[in-house]
Amino acid sequence: MDDPARGFRFGALAHRNFRLFFLGQGVSLxxxxxxxxxxGWLVLELTNSPFYVGLVSALGSLGVLLLTIYGGxxxxxTDKHRLVVLTQSLSMLPALGLAALVWTKTxxxxxxxxxxxxxxxxxxxxxxARQALIVELVGKEDLMSAIALNSSAFxxxxxIGPAVAGAVIGALGVGIxxxxxxxxxxxxxxGLLAMRLPRYERRPGGASAWAGLREVVAFIRSDRRVSTVVVLMGLFSIFGFPYLVMMPVFARDVLHRGAAGYGVMMTSVGIGALVGALGVALLGRQIxxxxxxxxxGGSFGVLLVAFALSKVYLLSVALLALTGGAMIVNNALANTTIQTLVPDALRGRLMGFYAFVxxxxxxxxxxxxxxxxxxxGTPAAVALGGAVTTLALAIAAWRVPELRRT
Known part of the structure; x- marks a missing residue:
């Protein structure tokens, strides 16, 4: 772990290794x-079907569903740093492959x-691996700051990404x-290769993968706060967060906007989320x-229902900003709560389980x-998801009083 640089205001940015990670990740994101x-726009143009837009997004997460617990x-x-270098390198290939396919019109x-x-x-x-690596870059003391700053970069x-993409798609097409x-x-x-980290020391061989999984499941079940957050995030992932997948459909078919309007809608989500993440980073332990x-979480569900029912473009854009802010505050605090409570020996496995849900x-x-x-219809489907997440959050607040006191 490198020595903190005292000139930085945010705790996690005092660590050189985290700064390298943060800046490189920001560009990549x-x-x-x-x-x-x-x-999303390409699939909609190729198929003209909201179902296929959702299907392709689903396939993009299928590997995580099947393999991420083993990944944890x-x-x-293993050496988390080397593993993340490898996975980031492999992630380049699908993007470059899609560019080639689009440019060759095949x-x-x-x-x-x-x-x-x-x-x-x-x-x-x-x-x-990337989530578990963060604590090795900053230590537990600056972990909440690091999580919030990562959310800010995201x-x-x-x-920036949707705004640029909306303009680029209209001018140069999706391939670029x-x-x-x-x-x-x-x-x-x-950034990863420029880090200065202690030499990795391989741990003695432990129990089987199945025994390791049982150990992390036992930990989750032993703490109602952790188990409640995990269940809530699973429900949000199924019923709440997929509203983003339907943004091309809202833009084109509900609000009657093109690629540029779609980009503005996604940018609005990002602005709200960025403000929420920066608020968590600034307030830190006071929260x-x-x-x-x-x-x-409750505000996210209510705002999602309001957005789904809106037929006015500017109102929808404003509601998306509020929805994005509520969503990222919920997500950052869920991640922080879990990482604060988990023992170091279980961190990779628990983050694998968290990524699973x-x-x-x-x-x-x-x-x-x-x-x-x-x-x-798309508006009714998204509104139903918002109602389900609001109900789940209300039940959790009522049945798990220890979460309210965390």
Whole structure:
């Protein structure tokens, strides 16, 4: 661990290794959001079906659903830094492949789905290792700051990426978005390689993977706060967060806007989320985690219902900003609560389990909202998801008083 640089205001930024990670990740995330926008728009143009938009998004998370728990076990048993360098390098390939397919005019929906699935497999190992690596870069004392700053970078990219993508798609097509995303991975790889970390010492061989999984499940069940947060994030992943998958449909079919309007809508989500993340980073330990998580999660569900029912573009954009802010405060506090309570020896496995419910269950959510959108309409499908998340949060607040006191 490097010595803190005293001149930085935010605690986590006092660590050189985290600064390298933060800056490289920030550049790469802009490319990721450009690809997310381009991919949704490309699938809609190729298929003209909300179901297929949801299906491709689901396939992008299928690998996480199937493999991320094993990815967490691997993260506890190997050099996390080297593992993240490898996964970030592999993540370049699907992006560059999509760019080539678009530019050669041979792309089909199944190409997009297959490459999204490949990226999902890589993410199954990347997400738990990257999340568990953060504490090694900053230590537990600055962990909450690091999580909030990572959320800030993610959502700053959510502001910049969709805005750039919307303009670029209209002027140059979707192919350039995929290419720029592929190139952007070089920034985070360079940052990782420039870090100065202690030599990794391999731990003696431990129990089997199955025994390791039983150990983390036993820990989750032993603490009602942890188990409640995990269940809530699973429900949010299935019923709440998939509203983002339906943004191309809202933009084109509900609010009657093109690619530029779609980009503005996603940018609005990012602005709200960025403000929320920066608020968490600034206030840090002053925030009561449990009550704030409950308030943010409940607000997210109510705002989601309001957005789904809106037919006015500017009102929808404003509601998306508020929804994004509530969503990221909820997510940052859920992550912080879990990472604060978990023992170091279980961190990789627990983050693998957390990624399973937070990212891995997203395929079910994407399929759920896509299927419902085909049957009852996109606004009704998204509004129903908002109602479910609000109800789940209310039940958790009532039945788990220790969460309110966290």
């Amino acid at each position: 802009i490319g990721t959001w450009m690809q997310n926008i381009a991919q 076990i691997l993260a506890d048993r 792309v089909t929906a199944w190409h997009v789905a297959a490459l999204a699935g490949l990226l999902g497999v890589v993410n199954a190992f990347d997400v738990p 959502n700053a990219a959510r502001v 978005c995929f290419f720029l995303n592929g190139v952007s991975y070089l920034a985070v790889i360079a 009561p985690k449990g009550p704030t998580l409950i308030a943010a 937070f990212v891995g269950l997203a395929p079910l959510g994407s399929l759920e909202v896509g299927t419902l959108a085909e049957r009852i």
